[in-house]
Amino acid sequence: MTTEEEIITVALCAAGSLITRFLPFAVFSEKRPTPSFIRYAGKYLPSAVFALLVVYCLRNTDALHGMHGLPEFLSVAATAALHLWKSKMFLSMAGGTACYMIIIRLTENL
Amino acid sequence: MPHECIIEKIARRNIISNQNILQITKLKNNYSMIIKALRAAFPVTLPIFAGYWFLGLSYGLCMHAAGFDWIYPMLMSMVIFGGSLEFVAVQMLLSPYAPAQVLVMSLLIQARHIFYGVSMLEIYRGTGWKKFYLIFGMTDETFAINYSAKVPAGVDKGWFMFFITLLNHFYWVSAATAGCLAGNLLPENIRGIGFVMTALFVVIFIEQWLKEKRHVSAFIGFFCALGALAIFGPESFMLPAMAAIALLLALLQKPIRKAEATSDH
Known part of the structure; x- marks a missing residue:
């Protein structure tokens, strides 16, 4: 890989991170009220996600x-x-x- | 006339100096508010300090072993700020150039952050310009702390979460850089300290468990994760697990909301 290709590879990794982190905030802006299913998901997801993260840490x-x-x-x-x-x-x-x-x-x- | 002029001048000067004093006190209050938030945030990040230093050093070591200069892990941990993806990125940099594959891989590895975003929509609301940094720095650990930490009374929530994110970011970047610089000088006797991350999520899971009335979502998460792990193996179970969680939560929306409504009255 040339240095340029290395930079692009790292930039694409950063882009992947940014997209997944910003996506919900971009789709549901502060100005409009959040749809009721998303509010429900936001309330109940964390418990499931913490369980998932424990399993994720112990996956190997x-x-x-x-x-x-x-x-x-x-x-x-x-x-x-x-x-x-x-x-x-x-x-x-x-x-x-x-x-x-x-x-x-x-x-x-x- | 000249008399009035002088009085007016003095009055105007007074107004200006009063405004200055107001501005200065405002700045002082702002400054002390920021320091207060930093002081409150620091102790909360200490477990992350231990975990990130272990993981970051290991990552820096990997980069060193792969023959990269310390500037690589430093810049990568600064702009990507995601542990698992950065470990995979070491392999990507050693393989032939494949940009499309890199983007797809990083989206797949980081997909779980979409769930964090949905959970943080309300919590990060109204934090102004800090929101961009809060979202940029939303790792597994930062999300878990910012979601669960109680903001002490009298501390600004936005600045508190900002400093948690910033401190975690700083630990990660410094550890990755140090790991690459130190190379093979690292002691072997810190083996196993990475368990601190598992312990963090166990503790936060328990806190959440004690806080909620019904545990249906915790059970869904646990069994979907275990089921997917058994079927798909450790390398590729996250996406199926997430899909199963989302599907079950969607299917059970009506009964869960009904139970919530009846128990609240």
């Missing part, structure tokens, strides 16, 4: 081989338990991550 976990996803499962459970108990965001995340880092070290030679 192999449940059939190796540790069968046990480190991930235990650490997610630890994060959730900490959060339900103390509901301190930073504590839950630090605890869950520490749990994961410890488990993968303890189990790497198994």
